[in-house]
Amino acid sequence: MSAELVRAPESKAPRFGVDIDSGVLYGTPTLDDYIYGRGKIPRADALAAPAIKRARDLICGEIGQFPLLLIGPDGKPTDWNLLSQPESGVARSVTMTRTIEDMLLSERSWWKVTHVGWHQKPAEVVRLDAETVTVQPRYVYYPEGSALVWPDIPGLIRIDSPNGGLLTASAAIRAYIALNRIAMRAADGMPPADWFTPAEDADPIVGIPAGDETQEEADERTIQEILDNWLWMRQQRLTGYVPAALKYNRDGFNPEQLQMAQAREFAVTEIARLTGIDAEELSVSTTSRTYFNAQDRRRQRLESVLGPYMTAVEGRLSMDDVTPRGFKVMWDTSSYLRLDDLAAAQSDEILIRSRVLVSDEAREKRGLEPLGLPAPEANTTPAALPAVPEGADNNA
Numbered sequence: 001m002s003a004e005l006v007r008a009p010e011s012k013a014p015r016f017g018v019d020i021d022s023g024v025l026y027g028t029p030t031l032d033d034y035i036y037g038r039g040k041i042p043r044a045d046a047l048a049a050p051a052i053k054r055a056r057d058l059i060c061g062e063i064g065q066f067p068l069l070l071i072g073p074d075g076k077p078t079d080w081n082l083l084s085q086p087e088s089g090v091a092r093s094v095t096m097t098r099t100i101e102d103m104l105l106s107e108r109s110w111w112k113v114t115h116v117g118w119h120q121k122p123a124e125v126v127r128l129d130a131e132t133v134t135v136q137p138r139y140v141y142y143p144e145g146s147a148l149v150w151p152d153i154p155g156l157i158r159i160d161s162p163n164g165g166l167l168t169a170s171a172a173i174r175a176y177i178a179l180n181r182i183a184m185r186a187a188d189g190m191p192p193a194d195w196f197t198p199a200e201d202a203d204p205i206v207g208i209p210a211g212d213e214t215q216e217e218a219d220e221r222t223i224q225e226i227l228d229n230w231l232w233m234r235q236q237r238l239t240g241y242v243p244a245a246l247k248y249n250r251d252g253f254n255p256e257q258l259q260m261a262q263a264r265e266f267a268v269t270e271i272a273r274l275t276g277i278d279a280e281e282l283s284v285s286t287t288s289r290t291y292f293n294a295q296d297r298r299r300q301r302l303e304s305v306l307g308p309y310m311t312a313v314e315g316r317l318s319m320d321d322v323t324p325r326g327f328k329v330m331w332d333t334s335s336y337l338r339l340d341d342l343a344a345a346q347s348d349e350i351l352i353r354s355r356v357l358v359s360d361e362a363r364e365k366r367g368l369e370p371l372g373l374p375a376p377e378a379n380t381t382p383a384a385l386p387a388v389p390e391g392a393d394n395n396a
Contacts, residue, residue: 064097107165172270
């Protein structure tokens with residue numbers, strides 16, 4: 001049974017027009033954003049906070065170091081100008097670091113194709129500022145529901161993040177930025193709120209008119225000069241002098257009463273949870289944790305923190321509008337997960353003895369010239385089992 005849409009009868013009474021579309025679609029805040037504090041955080045304010053800047057460097061900087069490879073149908077890498085240097089005059093690592101930053105903070109990154117190759121695929125792009133892109137999605141309605149769809153614009157590559165942008169509706173980042181501002185005000189000698197009042201049994205401050213000034217204007221100028229001098233002395237971290245005719249009043253709490261250290265540490269911990277980074281990487285001491293060596297921590301970070309962004313980039317750049325059909329883009333993380341020299345030598349020895357690897361291939365990995373040595377004979381002797389100590393239970 002299908003439902004029909006029936007137009008409601010028009011009323012002659014005055015009505016208010018309401019825009020049902022969210023202001024987010026047009027890059028403008030809505031009333032709900034102001035009421036619930038969900039407005040977008042400026043990127044400069046977010047990156048000015050040390051913990052957020054450190055989290056950005058750990059995620060975006062590490063991914064930007066990985067080379068991008070174009071793998072052909074035969075499973076071998078192929079040279080591709082777009083992956084070796086996407087932007088003209090900009091290092092590949094810088095372009096990819098900024099691309100991941102857009103995905104981390106603004107949820108998506110935008111590339112504008114400036115040159116195409118003989119294959120009619122992008123050969124050179126320029127990264128657009130994510131905050132200035134005017135392309136907006138639109139709702140498409142189906143009988144089963146609606147979907148927010150981005151338009152396909154020729155020459156524009158949109159790389160979506162699997163996670164929401166940190167600059168949108170992040171209470172943890174807002175709290176951390178606010179705590180940093182309070183700490184800076186305290187460091188600059190500016191308390192949360194203070195004012196002057198006339199002291200008891202003191203004559204009010206009276207200014208001397210200059211030129212065509214009225215007495216009221218002269219009084220205002222004199223008071224402003226006193227406030228400016230007070231502010232300048234406090235900013236210079238010097239002890240201010242209060243004239244006898246004034247009484248200094250202070251409201252609010254000092255940093256100790258506000259528990260600034262504990263509050264900032266909690267805010268940093270929340271940012272660590274938000275980004276998936278270990279709190280110790282953001283200089284927060286933790287008392288209980290599982291032991292990991294350096295390689296295990298890198299592997300864990302690669303799989304849980306960096307992996308979603310890397311997979312999103314691989315999937316987008318492997319689409320037919322960017323790379324030829326049958327080819328796929330992959331990150332090369334071999335240098336990031338490489339073993340230390342001792343562990344690598346032991347691993348090569350086992351692989352060579354098992355005839356999985358020859359000595360010349362092992363030397364090639366280290367940039368050494370081949371020696372042409374014959375492959376060693378395979379070790380067919382099974383490893384001896386350790387002896388059972390006397391008195392031990394054989395069934396254990």
